Amino acid sequence: MFSGYHHHPIVAIYYYPNPEKWDHAQVARDLAEIVGAQIQAIWLFFDPFYDHAAPDRLRELLDDAQRLGLEVVPVLGQFLQLAEHPEVKIVNADGTTSDDPRFWNMGCFRHPKVVELATARAVGFLRDFGSHPALYRLEGKPVMSFVHETYYRNSVPEFGGKAMQPSCYCEHCQAAFRDYLARHGLNPAAVPPRDASDPVLWQHWQNCHAEAIPAFLTFTRRRGSRSTPATTGGAWEP
Numbered sequence: 066m067f068s069g070y071h072h073h074p075i076v077a078i079y080y081y082p083n084p085e086k087w088d089h090a091q092v093a094r095d096l097a098e099i100v101g102a103q104i105q106a107i108w109l110f111f112d113p114f115y116d117h118a119a120p121d122r123l124r125e126l127l128d129d130a131q132r133l134g135l136e137v138v139p140v141l142g143q144f145l146q147l148a149e150h151p152e153v154k155i156v157n158a159d160g161t162t163s164d165d166p167r168f169w170n171m172g173c174f175r176h177p178k179v180v181e182l183a184t185a186r187a188v189g190f191l192r193d194f195g196s197h198p199a200l201y202r203l204e205g206k207p208v209m210s211f212v213h214e215t216y217y218r219n220s221v222p223e224f225g226g227k228a229m230q231p232s233c234y235c236e237h238c239q240a241a242f243r244d245y246l247a248r249h250g251l252n253p254a255a256v257p258p259r260d261a262s263d264p265v266l267w268q269h270w271q272n273c274h275a276e277a278i279p280a281f282l283t284f285t286r287r288r289g290s291r292s293t294p295a296t297t298g299g300a301w302e303p
C-alpha cells in the first residue's frame with residue numbers, strides 16, 4: 066500500500082485531445098492554458114492516439130508536458146466500440162443486450178475480447194511510453210487510470226433510458242458463477258437467478274458479479290506490470 070501520497074496532493078484535470086482534429090499547436094496552447102491555471106497534472110485519455118495510429122503526436126504531447134512541468138496520468142478509456150464488437154455486449158436479465166455505446170459502455174468485463182483489447186492498449190502504452198519522464202509516479206511506478214465508469218453500463222438513464230440492471234447473464238458470466246458456486250461449496254448447477262425471490266442465491270449472484278471488474282483490472286495490471294520498462298523503478302503493480 067502506498068503511504069504519504071496525501072501529503073502532496075495534485076490538482077489535475079482530464080484532458081481528451083483528438084489527434085485527428087487538433088494539431089500540435091492546439092494541444093500546446095491547451096497545455097499552456099492548463100499550466101497557467103496552476104494545474105499540476107493532466108489525466109490524459111490516450112486511446113485516440115492509438116485509434117488514429119498517432120504515437121508521434123502522443124510523444125509530442127508528453128514532451129511538451131515535461132517541458133512545462135506538467136505531470137501526466139494516462140487514462141485507459143474507450144479501447145473498443147460496440148459497433149465494431151457487438152459480441153461483447155452485456156446480456157441483461159430479460160435477454161436484451163446493452164446496445165447504447167454512450168457513457169463508456171464497453172460490454173462485459175468478463176468477455177475475452179474486452180480483456181484482450183484493454184490489456185493490449187495498456188501494455189502498448191507502457192511499452193511505448195512507460196519510461197517517459199512526464200508520467201506521474203508513485204514510488205517510482207507510473208500510475209495509469211481506468212475510466213471511472215467502470216461498472217456495467219447497460220442503459221443510459223441520464224438521457225431517459227431505463228434504470229441500469231445489476232448484472233450480466235452472458236455465457237462468460239454464467240461460467241464465472243459456476244466457478245463461484247464451486248469455490249463456495251455450493252451447487253454449481255444452480256442457475257443464475259433473474260430476480261431476488263431467492264435472496265440468498267441472489268446475494269451470491271451479486272457477489273459473483275462484483276468480482277468481475279476487480280478481476281479484469283487485476284489481470285490488466287499484471288500484464289501492464291510485465292511491460293513496464295525497468296527504468297521506471299520496477300513493476301507497475303504486482
Ligand SMILES: [Zn+2]
Nearest residue numbers: 173233235238
Ligand atoms: Zn457477462
